[in-house]
Amino acid sequence: MGYSIEPPYAYLDASGQVQGESPEVLRALLGPLGWPEPVWLHLRFGQLLHELQMGRIDLIASGMFITPQRQRVAAFSRPTAMVSPALLVAPFNPQGLHRLQDIVVRRDLKLAVLSGSVELEAARQAGLHEPRLLVLQEAQHGLSAVQARQADAFMLSGPSLRWAVRLGGNSVGELADPFEAPLLQDQPLIGRPAYAMRLGDARLVQLDDALGQFLGTPAHLALATRYGFSYDEIMPPPALGIPAAGAGSFATGTTSGPALQGRRP
16 A cells, blocks of 8 residues: 555554545554555655556555546545645745735745645646745745745645644644635535545545445544544534445545545645
C-alpha cells in the first residue's frame, strides 16, 4: 500500500507505524475483507499514481482526492469524507488573506502548494504561476515555508492544516478565517478523499462494498473525529451522495451526488 505524509490522512507515529484516517479506516475493513495487514511504502504524493500504474503498489491509502484527471489512470473507491481547502498564514494574518484572489492581485505575495495537488491546479487556474507559486513535495515543507517567510500562505485541505495548527500552535501559524474556497473548473473546490487502485482491479468492488457497510457507523465517526475531522466532513454516506453497498460504485467514476472535485495531497 502506498502513502505520503500528510497528517491526518496518513503519517508515521512515534514508533514508526503508519497511522491516519486513511490507513485506519482501511485497517477497520481488513477483517471483513479477509486481507492481511499491508506492507506500507512511503512515497511522495506526486509519485503515488505513477507507482500504482507501474505495479509497485496495489492501493493508495493517503486521502487522495477524486478528480476526473485521476480517474483516467486509476479507479477510486467511494469517498470517505467531503472537505474544503484552508489557508495557513502567519500569526494574526498580517496580509489580510481570506481568498485566493487576495494573493493573485498582490504581486509581492507567494503561495505554497503541494506538487500534484488540486490546490496547485486551482491556483494556476486563478492566475498564479511560478515564481509566485512555491511547489513543494511534502506538507511539512509548506508549514516550514510559511514559518520561514518563504511563502505568505500555504493552501491545503482543511483537516490537514487544522491538524498542523492543533499540534504546533502559534509557532505554525493560523488558519485564515473566513476563507473562501477557490474555484476549480468553475465549481467551489470540494475534496473527496478516497482509496485508489489500478483500473480493472476486481478487489476494488470488495473494498467499496466494505466501505458502504462501515462509513457513517458509530465506529467510523469515532475513528474519523479522533483525527480531527468534523461531523460535517464525515456526514453519513447518503448525504455524501454515496450509493449503498451493491447499488453502484465510485470505481466506475459515477456518482449520484454533486460533481466530483479534487485534492491533494
